[in-house]
Amino acid sequence: MKNFDPKYNDIPKTEIHCHLEGAIRTQTIIDVAKENNIQLPAYEVQVLDKHVKVLDQMKDLQAVLDAFDIFQRSITSPAVFERIAWELFEDCAKQNIKLFEVRFSPDWAFHGHNLDWDACLEGLLRAQERAEKEFDMAIGIIAITSRGMGADSCIKTVDWAIKHQQYIQAVDLADGEKIFSAKDFIKPILKAKDAGLKVTIHSGEDTPAEYVIETIKNFKPDRIGHGIHSIEDMRAVEMLIEKDITLEVNPWSNFLTNSVSTIEAHPLKKLFDLGVKVTINSDDPEVLETNVNNEYRIAHEVLGMSMAEINLCNRFAFEASFIAEGKKQKIWDRYFA
Numbered sequence: 001m002k003n004f005d006p007k008y009n010d011i012p013k014t015e016i017h018c019h020l021e022g023a024i025r026t027q028t029i030i031d032v033a034k035e036n037n038i039q040l041p042a043y044e045v046q047v048l049d050k051h052v053k054v055l056d057q058m059k060d061l062q063a064v065l066d067a068f069d070i071f072q073r074s075i076t077s078p079a080v081f082e083r084i085a086w087e088l089f090e091d092c093a094k095q096n097i098k099l100f101e102v103r104f105s106p107d108w109a110f111h112g113h114n115l116d117w118d119a120c121l122e123g124l125l126r127a128q129e130r131a132e133k134e135f136d137m138a139i140g141i142i143a144i145t146s147r148g149m150g151a152d153s154c155i156k157t158v159d160w161a162i163k164h165q166q167y168i169q170a171v172d173l174a175d176g177e178k179i180f181s182a183k184d185f186i187k188p189i190l191k192a193k194d195a196g197l198k199v200t201i202h203s204g205e206d207t208p209a210e211y212v213i214e215t216i217k218n219f220k221p222d223r224i225g226h227g228i229h230s231i232e233d234m235r236a237v238e239m240l241i242e243k244d245i246t247l248e249v250n251p252w253s254n255f256l257t258n259s260v261s262t263i264e265a266h267p268l269k270k271l272f273d274l275g276v277k278v279t280i281n282s283d284d285p286e287v288l289e290t291n292v293n294n295e296y297r298i299a300h301e302v303l304g305m306s307m308a309e310i311n312l313c314n315r316f317a318f319e320a321s322f323i324a325e326g327k328k329q330k331i332w333d334r335y336f337a
């Protein structure tokens with residue numbers, strides 16, 4: 001649920017794992033559909049919400065795939081992409097998120113309407129510039145390459161991210177770790193790293209700890225998305241600590257996707273107590289009907305982390321953030337220090 005409890009809302013926050021494609025407001029989907037004659041299952045927010053949001057622990061994957069099909073069809077132009085980004089930044093500002101990294105998969109997001117990637121990036125950059133000024137926040141950008149879209153897509157995305165390194169700080173390998181072998185993606189991801197981009201990998205979300213160990217060996221990532229199943233093997237935990245790899249954890253997402261059986265069983269605090277640098281994020285705030293305030297509520301009220309411990313997670317996110325040193329330091333000093 002969206003949470004605006006002042007206890008969580010008032011404190012300055014970071015978020016370093018958030019998918020733009022999973023952050024489209026339902027009203028925006030409807031507006032865009034009306035403007036572009038796009039067929040939707042419903043044209044009222046409350047009704048369409050049933051088709052585009054996951055409100056309870058998932059029973060089947062198809063509902064979510066259908067929702068993402070709607071999101072893909074909703075990204076009809078660079079201007080719409082700019083609007084979606086702006087609205088996400090607005091939603092961040094409402095929660096007092098001051099340091100924020102947004103990620104998206106260009107090959108997926110722009111595929112539906114065969115949009116020009118560079119023109120869409122320009123739209124995103126306009127939204128970023130406005131939001132940084134208006135809300136006094138620091139925003140970073142991550143380009144995702146989805147395992148499901150194959151090795152060629154990964155190569156294309158990495159090359160594009162390298163070309164726009166001035167604006168894009170990192171690449172993320174996401175999607176179906178269980179189904180797609182890592183080996184096709186090692187070369188392009190290491191190429192990104194060699195070119196100076198940072199690397200984060202979705203790993204150990206719904207896969208066992210050995211996947212995290214393999215991910216660390218194969219990709220030498222700066223951060224790992226989720227990584228929660230590391231808790232099941234101390235070798236994985238030790239590797240994370242020894243190599244100083246920060247986890248981007250998304251508790252409510254992990255519950256909804258059945259990556260943990262109950263929210264009470266989430267290992268966020270256990271990982272923290274073992275000395276792993278964990279951060280607290282929302283993943284897909286609109287699809288999963290959550291926000292960082294809600295994730296903090298879960299960390300504090302359900303998992304028993306103290307507010308001081310949660311604040312330390314902000315520190316971990318700041319340190320591991322891919323945003324340029326000077327830019328993130330300024331925001332840190334002004335709001336967090």
Ligand SMILES: [Zn+2]
Pocket residue numbers: 017019174202225283
């Ligand atoms: Zn994710």
